[in-house]
Amino acid sequence: MNGWSLFIDTFFRPDLIVRYLPPILEAVVLTVEIAVLIVATGLIGGLALACARSFEFRPLNLLIAVFADVFRTVPPLVLLVLVYFGLPNVGVTLSSFAVLWLVLSVVLTAFAEEILWAGILSVRRGQWEAARSTGLSFAQTLSYVVLPQAIRLAIPPLTNRSIVITKNVALGSVIGVPEILNVATTAESFVGNSTPLMLGALCYAMLFIPVVLAGRWLESRFAWRRF
């Protein structure tokens, strides 16, 4: 067999593509669903914590800061394995899907909180005082004056972080969530051929290339000013 047909036979065998494309596409749908769920939970969680932090209640703020530091520092795979294999021993059994959702949402919450909090801090003190002096309550000032400015600033880093977290859905394959990588590796070891894995990798690439390109566009809009 010459090199080219060996390459095709190893990575793009037509019969295997036909057989495994449907289940892998199903996994693509599941992957997107989990990703959307995680991003929604994480962003809402981060926003809630950042707002809670702006009340300047010291013990709570300390708690939030520690939470954010811990979950920004420990690798998500470590948390995933810890929760998935540790909880059943104390009588709590969660599905692998629930564990993946929980862990990645908490990690994104930690990052989003820190990003939004930096945004809130960047809004000048005078804005708060001016808003309050017009008769707005604290909550109104926060939601109508401060947050709109803070969120604008936070959008590029929040987008980046959400992309990173979405790619971490692939970690779910380690604990048996049937996302793209899991389905592809299972099929690969079943047929003893790399075609399913190549399909899985290409599906991931196809899913994220538009996201990466959108990120480039976003970055160029907020680019450094040249002089």
Next chain:
Amino acid sequence: MNAIVAQFFNLEIMARTYPILVHGLGMTLLLCFVVVPLGLSGGLVVAFAMQSPWRMLRAFIATLVDFFRAIPPLALLIFIHSGLPFAGIRLDPFASVCLAFFLNTSSYYGEVYRAGIESVGRGQWDAARSTGLSAAQAGLYVVLPQAIRNVLPDLISNTIEVVKLTSLASVVALPELLYSSDMARAVTYNASPLVLAALTYLVLLWPFVRLLSRLEHRVGH
């Protein structure tokens, strides 16, 4: 409550298994010392290639960078480790991890450097060239130092991510920190070794996370 302490914070089990974890930590550190410089230098090549006057080269590099940023690192690692052997390319776990990380992190570092290089005004290049420096000298001695200063927070943040990412090596059975602590968990039927591993990562990276927060708040204003 007692059950939780016994299951997650069992000091006796932590004391018994910590030699295995120290071994794993050694492998994690070795991995970092190989993978981070590899990515930093690969990224530098990528960034300067992106400044080249040849359109084709720029387009080629940009495609590669976008492709490797689009594929989840775990998918890339598993492809290299268990997909390539079918094509007759067999790498041991350490080499697989290094190759996967090289492709992935060079792309990310490359983008960071590029943002830095582009933040340095064109005038700096022109002025440097007009004093008689070659293009390579101007890039290396004039533009790069300013570029790195401008994107230092991003470089640190990316490096923290790379260190966290080394935990993926456990999936291809490289006995680093996560792999060894998971082994210890399987042997003792207790999650405390994993908690100890999480704490180790925390102690290792926390100073850098704090430093980063400081730099970011300072640069932001």
